[in-house]
Amino acid sequence: MARIAVITHEFDRFQSRRGLLMRRDSPYMLFDQLEELKRRGHSVRVLSGTSAKPAADIAVLHVDATVTPTEYVEYARGFPFCLNLGATDISKRRISGAVIGKDDGWxxxxxxxxxxxxxxxxxxxxxxxxxxxxxxxxxxxxxxxxxxxxxxxxxxxxxxxxxxxxxxxxxxIPEPEPDGFAARFWLFCGERERCTRHVSPQSLVKGDDTIRREAVPVPDELRALRRELGFDYGKFDFVMHEGRAVLLDANKTPGRARNLSAFIAAGNANLADGFEGLIRQFA
Incomplete structure (x- = not known):
């Protein structure tokens, strides 16, 4: 069994307690995977800031900011292995395949x-x-x-x-459909993943206005981009345009879509399997 450390910003609230029974809750998808990992016997410690020096076999760099501050990156380097240590800048200016300049011919x-x-x-x-x-x-x-x-x-x-x-x-460049528009969402942790195509009547496709969804394959060029960007865990939003995948957004601290809670929960065990695969590989 592994000792897992979750590195968060000192002013971020990774988890809280809510309701009369003071149940623990979190806005982050990783929380549910960690709960599953704890049920399997792993231990989890959430670290707020960079002052603690716990013994851990594997860490997750989970600072909810577009560019991870240098002190957190250096802190994460002190662990035997840390997920997403390479994914410290997810600004759209860096990761989006659709960004254009004023002199572009589009x-x-x-x-x-x-x-x-x-x-x-x-x-x-x-x-x-x-x-x-x-x-x-x-x-x-x-x-x-x-x-x-x-x-x-x-x-x-x-x-x-x-x-x-x-x-x-x-x-x-949303994907046009007879009944609306489509966008694709790829969730992954290690070798485990789930990729779905969501169709919405709105041209800006969001989870809460999805009218249908289906499982779709992950394009090879997106897998290569994931390796290039240094992601072990996260979510990519993309579309297919003129036969190729175009990454629009990459998130290293994906949130829990409460309006899709049943859909998301169904994949938690699968993503936890991916986390255990990384433990076996690196811890």
Missing amino acids: TGQVIVKSSLNHWGTPEEHLNRQSRRAGRPEPFPGAAIFDRYQIHASLADIPAEVFEREDLVVEKF
């Missing part, structure tokens, strides 16, 4: 997004908690950009958008 629709994960909400939360504690902001200047702006063409994008490091402009 003539279709475009979309403006935050380069930060989840609109910059994690950074804003950590900054706010740091200020409350009388500490410096870990991500100074980070701002929430919680709206997607779709434009008919690049010519409609204000010039100042291209000058902002916190924003990106992407080709807007």
